[in-house]
Amino acid sequence: MDKLRALQYFVGAAEEGSFAGAARRLGVSVPAVHKLVAALEASLGVPLFERSVRGLALTASGRSYLDA
Numbered sequence: 001m002d003k004l005r006a007l008q009y010f011v012g013a014a015e016e017g018s019f020a021g022a023a024r025r026l027g028v029s030v031p032a033v034h035k036l037v038a039a040l041e042a043s044l045g046v047p048l049f050e051r052s053v054r055g056l057a058l059t060a061s062g063r064s065y066l067d068a
Contacts (some may be wrong), residue, residue: 006036018055
């Protein structure tokens with residue numbers, strides 16, 4: 001996993017509130033964003049986002065990670 005890129009995708013998704021918004025902003029595909037964010041979550045062992053049909057919301061762990 002490219003951790004720097006994963007962090008960029010995580011921040012983009014957090015700021016945009018969706019993987020699609022992050023993908024548009026970063027000029028990459030939605031699956032690329034989802035894949036790296038999922039890999040980041042797996043490496044950390046915690047979910048960073050709550051996913052729903054309305055978009056993404058940061059979990060408490062995700063908020064702490066973003067702030068750090």
